[in-house]
Amino acid sequence: MSTKLVSAPNRVERDFKVLNKLGLHARPAAEFVRCAQRFESQIDIIAHGQAHSAKRIVGVLSAALSADTPFRIVADGPDADLAVDKLGSLLHHFAEMEQTPAPESHCSGWKWFKSDGL
Numbered sequence: 190m191s192t193k194l195v196s197a198p199n200r201v202e203r204d205f206k207v208l209n210k211l212g213l214h215a216r217p218a219a220e221f222v223r224c225a226q227r228f229e230s231q232i233d234i235i236a237h238g239q240a241h242s243a244k245r246i247v248g249v250l251s252a253a254l255s256a257d258t259p260f261r262i263v264a265d266g267p268d269a270d271l272a273v274d275k276l277g278s279l280l281h282h283f284a285e286m287e288q289t290p291a292p293e294s295h296c297s298g299w300k301w302f303k304s305d306g307l
Contacts, residue, residue, distance in 0.1 A: 199230075199265060199266055199267060199269055200263070200264070200265045200269060201263070201264050201265075201269040201270050201272075201273045202261055202262070202263045202264075203261065203262055203273050203277065204259065204260070204261050205259070205260055205261070205262060205277060205280055206257060206258065206259050206260075207254045207255065207256055207257060207258045207260070207280070208280060208281065208283070208284035209256065209283045209284040209286075209287040210256050210287060211256065211287065212254050212255035212256050212258065213249060213250075213252070213254035213255075213283070215250070217283045218246060218249040218250050218254075219246055220279065220283075221243065221249055221276065221279060221280075222243065222244060222245065222246050222249055224275055224276060224279050225243040225244045225272065225276060226244050227275075228264070228266070228268045228269075228271070228272040228275075229266050229267055229268050230264040230265055230266025230267065230268050230269040230272050231264065231265045231266055232244060232262065232263070232264045232265075232269075232272055232273075232276070233262070233263045233264075234248070234249065234252045234254070234260055234261070234262060234263075235260060235261040235262075235263060236252040236253065236254060236258060236259075236260035236261075237252070237253065239252075240263075243262065243276070262276055262277070
């Protein structure tokens with residue numbers, strides 16, 4: 190869910206809500222940061238009354254974006270509109286991926302054994 194707010198020429202603000210049940214935990218947060226870093230614009234997440242950089246993993250994780258959390262993405266720069274669009278699409282992708290069964294673990298079938306204390 191997102192709502193586009195009126196913005197300055199190079200500033201875009203849009204409201205979102207975390208759609209996936211697990212929230213923006215480590216793996217999706219890392220992907221979100223990689224996506225944000227592709228843009229020239231400064232991009233921030235506003236959540237729980239605080240601003241966090243969308244281009245830093247510590248910032249995204251500190252935003253504590255659990256399931257159903259409302260937050261705002263604010264981008265300021267020449268590619269702000271595209272950045273917010275792509276990040277919003279990525280949030281929808283995370284929710285869709287959560288509905289897809291996970292592939293079998295790479296570790297399944299491995300034989301685990303006791304080490305000799307090394």
